[in-house]
Amino acid sequence: MTILLAVVAAALIGAAGPRVLRRVPEPPAPDADKLPYAVLSEFRHLAVGLALAAAVMAGVVAWRLDDAELLPVWVVIAGVGSWLSFVDWQTRLLPFLLVAPLYVVTLALVGLGALLLDDVDVLVHALIANAVVFAVFMTLYWFGHRFFGGAFGYGDVRLSGVLALALGALGTSEVIVGMYAGFILGAVLGIVLSRLRIIDPKGYAFGPYMVVGAVIGAAWGPAFYST
Numbered sequence: 362m363t364i365l366l367a368v369v370a371a372a373l374i375g376a377a378g379p380r381v382l383r384r385v386p387e388p389p390a391p392d393a394d395k396l397p398y399a400v401l402s403e404f405r406h407l408a409v410g411l412a413l414a415a416a417v418m419a420g421v422v423a424w425r426l427d428d429a430e431l432l433p434v435w436v437v438i439a440g441v442g443s444w445l446s447f448v449d450w451q452t453r454l455l456p457f458l459l460v461a462p463l464y465v466v467t468l469a470l471v472g473l474g475a476l477l478l479d480d481v482d483v484l485v486h487a488l489i490a491n492a493v494v495f496a497v498f499m500t501l502y503w504f505g506h507r508f509f510g511g512a513f514g515y516g517d518v519r520l521s522g523v524l525a526l527a528l529g530a531l532g533t534s535e536v537i538v539g540m541y542a543g544f545i546l547g548a549v550l551g552i553v554l555s556r557l558r559i560i561d562p563k564g565y566a567f568g569p570y571m572v573v574g575a576v577i578g579a580a581w582g583p584a585f586y587s588t
Contacts, residue, residue, distance in 0.1 A: 367423035367436050368416045374440025375415030376408045381444060385456055395452050407447070415443040418576045425580040426531075430477040434470040434527045435579060437463070442572040445520065449568035455516030464523050471530045483530050490529025490536045495522040497540075513567045520568055524575040531579055538585045539578020543571040 382402035401407075418439035423432055441463045449455050468487075475483035498521040502513065521540070528536040547570035554565070577585075 363429050363432065364420060364423040367432055368420045371419030371436045371439040372412040372416040374437065375411035375413075375443040377440075378411040378444040378447065379403070379407050381459075382448070385458055388454065388456075395454070398448070398456070401448065401451055411443040411447060414446070415440045418442065418572070421576055422579045428474070428478060428531075431471070431474040431483070431530055434467060434474060434530065435576075437466055437470060438524070438527050438572075438575065442575075446566075446569035446572050449516070449566040453514065453566055455514070455520055455568050457516070457519070460516060460519045460523065464519070464526075467523050467526050471526055474530060486532070487526045487529035490525040490533075491522050494525035494529075494536065494540060498522075517567050517571065520571055524571060528575055528578050528582070532582065534585075535578045535582030537578075538582040539575040541574070542577040543567075543574025546570040546574055 379402040382398045385398045387397060416439075419436050422435040422439070426432055426435070441459065445455055445459060445463075448459070471487045472484055475481055475487075495518065498518045502515060502518050524539065525536060528539045547567050550570065551565055
């Protein structure tokens with residue numbers, strides 16, 4: 362029943378994506394080739410696709426998660442993560458007006474989970490993971506733009522902090538596997554898709570790989586880390 366509720370809730374959040382995108386303001390100086398968010402919201406069967414993606418991600422985490430008190434965090438991550446993955450894939454941008462509220466909601470739900478579990482360490486570990494992962498991504502962002510022309514965007518740095526909060530609440534192994542899986546997926550699939558000429562090898566979205574990597578970390582972090 363818990364898994365079913367998580368799947369349905371995440372699917373409903375995912376399905377709301379097109380309506381949300383229609384209301385997201387455009388960045389101050391958008392790239393000339395960028396599709397407007399309102400246009401993205403009209404993609405055929407978008408609501409169904411986002412709902413299915415969110416449902417699968419939430420279902421996988423719910424199936425593997427021990428503490429149901431932290432499941433609402435991942436329902437929201439799965440739902441909103443489906444929006445962000447789609448937008449990033451299409452525009453190479455992660456809108457601040459979507460990531461920032463997700464940051465706040467994730468922190469609030471982690472805090473609520475810690476309260477329900479009567480375990481302040483859950484919140485402490487989440488905040489430590491947030492700080493460490495954000496610092497790592499910020500350093501990579503700086504070096505990438507300073508020496509390599511930009512490995513990824515600042516939106517990825519923001520998103521890393523959100524995912525680290527959710528993963529840190531579960532444990533250190535979940536953080537390590539979740540973040541590392543995002544890099545591995547981005548590297549391996551990025552090479553494959555660029556060879557197939559599906560994406561531009563000089564600039565492709567990293568956000569979707571981060572979201573999927575975080576789901577892998579949440580579901581199988583301890584199993585991968587212990588092997």
